Amino acid sequence: MTKQSLHNFFEPKSAAIIGASATPGKLGYIAVNNLLRIGYEGKIYPVNPKGGEVLGLKVYKNVKDIPEIVDVALVLIPAAFVIDVMKDFAKKGVKNVVISTGGFSEVDEKGAEMEKEIVRIAKEAGIRIMGPNTTGVISFPAKFTTTFTNIKELRVGGASYVAQTGNFGSITLQWILSRENFGVSRVIGLGNKCDVDDADVIEYLGEDPVTKSIGMYVEGLKDGRRFIDAAKKVVRKKPILVLKSGRTKAGARAAASHTASIAADDDIVDSALKQAGVIRVKNYGDLVSFSKAFNFQPPPGSNKIGVITPSGGLGVCTSDALESMGLSITTFSEKTIKRLEEITPPLVKVGNPFDIWPAVSNHGVEKCYAVGLEAILDDPNVDGVLAGFMQSPGVSELKNVDFLINIMKKHSNKPVVAYCTGEWTLVEELRKTFETHPEIRVPVYEFPEQASEVLSAMHRYAEAVNRFR
Amino acid sequence: MTKQSLHNFFEPKSAAIIGASATPGKLGYIAVNNLLRIGYEGKIYPVNPKGGEVLGLKVYKNVKDIPEIVDVALVLIPAAFVIDVMKDFAKKGVKNVVISTGGFSEVDEKGAEMEKEIVRIAKEAGIRIMGPNTTGVISFPAKFTTTFTNIKELRVGGASYVAQTGNFGSITLQWILSRENFGVSRVIGLGNKCDVDDADVIEYLGEDPVTKSIGMYVEGLKDGRRFIDAAKKVVRKKPILVLKSGRTKAGARAAASHTASIAADDDIVDSALKQAGVIRVKNYGDLVSFSKAFNFQPPPGSNKIGVITPSGGLGVCTSDALESMGLSITTFSEKTIKRLEEITPPLVKVGNPFDIWPAVSNHGVEKCYAVGLEAILDDPNVDGVLAGFMQSPGVSELKNVDFLINIMKKHSNKPVVAYCTGEWTLVEELRKTFETHPEIRVPVYEFPEQASEVLSAMHRYAEAVNRFR
Numbered sequence: 001m002t003k004q005s006l007h008n009f010f011e012p013k014s015a016a017i018i019g020a021s022a023t024p025g026k027l028g029y030i031a032v033n034n035l036l037r038i039g040y041e042g043k044i045y046p047v048n049p050k051g052g053e054v055l056g057l058k059v060y061k062n063v064k065d066i067p068e069i070v071d072v073a074l075v076l077i078p079a080a081f082v083i084d085v086m087k088d089f090a091k092k093g094v095k096n097v098v099i100s101t102g103g104f105s106e107v108d109e110k111g112a113e114m115e116k117e118i119v120r121i122a123k124e125a126g127i128r129i130m131g132p133n134t135t136g137v138i139s140f141p142a143k144f145t146t147t148f149t150n151i152k153e154l155r156v157g158g159a160s161y162v163a164q165t166g167n168f169g170s171i172t173l174q175w176i177l178s179r180e181n182f183g184v185s186r187v188i189g190l191g192n193k194c195d196v197d198d199a200d201v202i203e204y205l206g207e208d209p210v211t212k213s214i215g216m217y218v219e220g221l222k223d224g225r226r227f228i229d230a231a232k233k234v235v236r237k238k239p240i241l242v243l244k245s246g247r248t249k250a251g252a253r254a255a256a257s258h259t260a261s262i263a264a265d266d267d268i269v270d271s272a273l274k275q276a277g278v279i280r281v282k283n284y285g286d287l288v289s290f291s292k293a294f295n296f297q298p299p300p301g302s303n304k305i306g307v308i309t310p311s312g313g314l315g316v317c318t319s320d321a322l323e324s325m326g327l328s329i330t331t332f333s334e335k336t337i338k339r340l341e342e343i344t345p346p347l348v349k350v351g352n353p354f355d356i357w358p359a360v361s362n363h364g365v366e367k368c369y370a371v372g373l374e375a376i377l378d379d380p381n382v383d384g385v386l387a388g389f390m391q392s393p394g395v396s397e398l399k400n401v402d403f404l405i406n407i408m409k410k411h412s413n414k415p416v417v418a419y420c421t422g423e424w425t426l427v428e429e430l431r432k433t434f435e436t437h438p439e440i441r442v443p444v445y446e447f448p449e450q451a452s453e454v455l456s457a458m459h460r461y462a463e464a465v466n467r468f469r
Numbered sequence: 470m471t472k473q474s475l476h477n478f479f480e481p482k483s484a485a486i487i488g489a490s491a492t493p494g495k496l497g498y499i500a501v502n503n504l505l506r507i508g509y510e511g512k513i514y515p516v517n518p519k520g521g522e523v524l525g526l527k528v529y530k531n532v533k534d535i536p537e538i539v540d541v542a543l544v545l546i547p548a549a550f551v552i553d554v555m556k557d558f559a560k561k562g563v564k565n566v567v568i569s570t571g572g573f574s575e576v577d578e579k580g581a582e583m584e585k586e587i588v589r590i591a592k593e594a595g596i597r598i599m600g601p602n603t604t605g606v607i608s609f610p611a612k613f614t615t616t617f618t619n620i621k622e623l624r625v626g627g628a629s630y631v632a633q634t635g636n637f638g639s640i641t642l643q644w645i646l647s648r649e650n651f652g653v654s655r656v657i658g659l660g661n662k663c664d665v666d667d668a669d670v671i672e673y674l675g676e677d678p679v680t681k682s683i684g685m686y687v688e689g690l691k692d693g694r695r696f697i698d699a700a701k702k703v704v705r706k707k708p709i710l711v712l713k714s715g716r717t718k719a720g721a722r723a724a725a726s727h728t729a730s731i732a733a734d735d736d737i738v739d740s741a742l743k744q745a746g747v748i749r750v751k752n753y754g755d756l757v758s759f760s761k762a763f764n765f766q767p768p769p770g771s772n773k774i775g776v777i778t779p780s781g782g783l784g785v786c787t788s789d790a791l792e793s794m795g796l797s798i799t800t801f802s803e804k805t806i807k808r809l810e811e812i813t814p815p816l817v818k819v820g821n822p823f824d825i826w827p828a829v830s831n832h833g834v835e836k837c838y839a840v841g842l843e844a845i846l847d848d849p850n851v852d853g854v855l856a857g858f859m860q861s862p863g864v865s866e867l868k869n870v871d872f873l874i875n876i877m878k879k880h881s882n883k884p885v886v887a888y889c890t891g892e893w894t895l896v897e898e899l900r901k902t903f904e905t906h907p908e909i910r911v912p913v914y915e916f917p918e919q920a921s922e923v924l925s926a927m928h929r930y931a932e933a934v935n936r937f938r
Contacts, residue, residue, distance in 0.1 A: 107816065150861075150862060150863065150864075163782070164782070165780060165781060165782030165783075166780070166782075167780050167782050167783065170861065171779075171780070171859045171861055171890055171891045172890065174861060174862075174891050174892045175890050175891055175892070175893065175896075178892050178893035178894065179893040179896075217782060219782070219785060243786070245782070245785040245786050245789050246785055246789065247789050247793070248788065248789045248792040248793050249792065250788040250789070250791065250792040250797075250798040251785050251786075251788040251789035251792065253788070253798075254781075254784050254785040254787075254788040254798075254822055255785045257781075257818055257820060258781035258782065258784065258785055258824075259781070282918070283786075283790075283916060283918040283919075284782075284783065284786045284916045284917060284918065285915060285916035285918070285919075310640075311634060311635070311636050311640070312634060312723075312726075312727035312728070313632070313633070313634030313635075313636050313686060313688070313714070313727065314634075314636065314753065315723050315727065316688055316714040316715055316720050316723040316724045316727055317712070317714050317720075317752075317753045318723075319717065319719040319720040319722070319723040320714050320715065320716050320717045320719070320720035321752075322719065323717040323718065323719040323720065324716070324717050328719075329719040329722075329723075347576065349726055351726060353723055355727075390640045392619075392639065392640055392643060393619060393643075394619065395619075421640055421641065421644050422640045422643050422644055423643045423644070423647050424644065424647035424648040425647065427644075427648075446754060447752060447753045447754035448753060449751070449752040449753065449754070450752075450754075
């Protein structure tokens with residue numbers, strides 16, 4: 001028997017909220033309210049033995065009374081009552097359950113026993129459980145959520161996240177929506193992983209047409225081997241970025257007390273992830289910032305990078321960064337050099353990095369970037385570009401990037417990653433212009449080293465895909 | 470004979486602009502205009518054989534005609550005429566000269582010959598030269614500049630910069646003034662370093678009462694040994710942060726073409742800098758972001774760090790980051806644990822990192838941070854704190870940080886470094902509040918890893934100072 005699909009967790013046509021409440025501020029109220037507010041279009045069935053109404057919706061006293069078999073149920077009632085409601089689900093035929101309630105295996109032996117019983121009931125009835133002790137799911141394409149996060153904007157995009165912490169469904173999502181310009185598809189908090197685990201979820205996201213990249217925050221893997229096997233398959237289709245924390249002794253101690261994760265030899269974890277083609281990131285913020293590039297640009301066909309620099313010093317820093325991260329500052333073809341020389345003053349030597357600055361006073365910023373980027377992208381020795389920008393009021397200001405549309409289109413298989421420094425307001429404007437332009441979507445970072453790291457991660461991903469071919 | 474001091478480069482009471490121009494847009498115009506605009510209070514003597522006026526100032530036809538011996542002269546005329554004007558300076562008795570003009574040793578043999586002759590004249594007459602081929606000096610306390618940068622705001626503070634690139638006096642300064650909340654003292658572009666070099670400048674900045682930290686961008690050192698000797702002395706008084714680029718082959722190639730810097734074995738550079746107690750940074754942006762912390766907070770007395778985390782996951786990441794960077798997640802004293810337990814719900818285990826989150830719903834964000842930070846700073850096992858904040862609308866919002874004033878004052882010898890994530894507008898507000906509050910000045914970063922790196926750099930600095938004691 002194949003397992004019940006996870007699909008209904010993410011695209012449910014109907015949802016029951018077990019423990020719904022009419023009292024503002026209570027979780028059972030927030031959960032219903034959130035669904036209404038983000039415009040969930042499926043049926044919502046609040047459940048509470050007290051009956052009555054919640055936010056204008058009829059409250060059912062029991063799961064059995066709901067006039068249909070709901071696609072998904074969210075459980076908010078105290079741990080002690082969860083076993084009974086699981087039995088109701090089994091009778092009714094509900095197959096996908098998010099248990100938000102805590103107080104199970106993460107707390108004590110008694111909780112662990114209850115969790116076992118829940119799993120037993122689920123297995124017998126073919127129910128899939130997410131949790132317990134989780135905020136569950138946010139599914140942007142379905143306008144569906146089981147979390148308590150106040151989502152202000154549903155910006156649908158390709159970035160999905162799986163986390164062993166509530167952060168990605170809450171504070172980090174708020175960061176992404178308010179600070180970044182990329183969209184989100186599914187966000188999943190796995191909690192105690194009594195049934196649905198990391199491997200299940202990446203398999204689902206691997207097949208999910210909306211998801212373009214998967215970012216994961218992992219403190220511990222229950223079944224490392226199964227995860228690695230699943231990852232190997234998914235990586236052929238889309239990148240998986242993993243932040244595996246607890247890699248130091250202090251980190252492992254903190255992870256043990258946070259999610260009861262068992263410490264693993266980090267070298268073994270590292271090599272297993274590498275073998276699976278998973279991109280391991282070391283910083284929490286990288287899960288956010290790397291996703292941007294993977295969603296906007298293709299990975300480079302090789303490690304041969306062309307660099308456009310707005311200053312000599314930043315060109316040196318960029319070269320250091322790229323080379324130390326396994327990328328190559330390629331040698332431009334003679335034809336490229338000639339094209340770049342055409343805009344560069346006679347005494348200045350042209351090479352890679354191409355320093356835009358000497359050319360700017362004669363030709364203006366726009367023309368220099370147009371000629372420079374086109375020549376470099378045209379070069380067969382180049383498979384990706386790192387371009388630096390400086391926004392200085394009245395000296396080098398780029399407002400519009402439409403002049404790059406055709407150049408980018410011509411080489412849509414070669415990634416362009418940028419950084420931009422200078423006057424903050426102008427920098428922010430240019431970043432927004434680049435990142436939101438539907439025909440350009442160049443990810444912009446603050447300094448060359450971060451842009452280089454991203455390009456290096458994209459290259460490692462391309463290599464993994466090639467390896468699996 | 471002791472060498473002429475560099476003081477007049479930074480605090481001149483009078484300045485001559487050789488090559489001043491009445492034509493807007495010309496460098497000779499911009500230089501005079503910049504001095505007027507930022508409110509330079511010394512005398513300005515424009516010099517140009519044509520005479521006339523520049524921006525209401527009388528133009529002298531020759532240096533000899535200036536009615537006093539100026540403290541500093543800025544040379545903007547073409548390379549071929551610089552030798553003659555140097556002879557004029559020698560006769561007149563001018564002792565500090567910034568040669569902005571390019572076309573010397575960085576270009577060809579002929580330029581190198583001219584540069585030698587200039588140095589010969591200077592040595593004989595006891596003149597100190599900055600440059601040639603440099604944008605020279607910005608001195609915020611003196612409202613003085615030889616650069617062409619449009620400075621909008623003179624925010625005087627302790628961060629000084631020395632660079633072998635024009636960036637720090639231009640685009641990076643614009644970034645700092647528009648993005649950061651710390652102030653700047655002296656910014657120096659050294660150009661070809663025909664006379665004044667890195668060692669001279671750090672010696673000066675070491676004695677400079679306004680400078681609290683020195684950030685350096687270096688592609689090559691002319692006299693590495695002298696620099697290291699000078700650095701060893703300066704480090705006892707204030708931190709020196711160095712980004713030495715050209716550390717990879719590609720970087721060295723780019724540096725050679727940018728500033729004709731000769732590649733050095735990076736391992737040797739690295740160990741020499743370490744021995745001298747210099748903090749080496751790897752990313753361009755670190756020169757900016759690290760300066761902030763060094764200017765706001767004291768270095769930690771030991772590597773024993775207390776952590777406040779707004780979420781379990783971020784606590785694990787912080788632990789990983791701190792430990793992998795040589796810091797120690799200290800064990801809190803029993804007294805501290807008790808104080809933290811007083812605000813934490815019974816079932817939650819209290820430790821380091823201290824997770825603020827379980828306590829928030831009962832006590833509110835403000836009280837939790839107040840109790841948490843005070844207990845941890847009071848702990849004799851703690852010599853520095855890394856505190857995380859989450860700004861979530863309506864859930865955990867901090868607007869005001871006055872409640873931390875007395876706590877911070879009590880432990881002004883223990884640094885507090887923060888990061889903050891969440892809703893971008895709220896994050897930015899809190900960052901500004903923390904960083905500009907005169908009695909708090911906690912530097913705020915975006916994610917725990919960056920804050921950890923900064924704390925680690927501060928700890929390395931403290932260790933170097935101890936070593937020299």
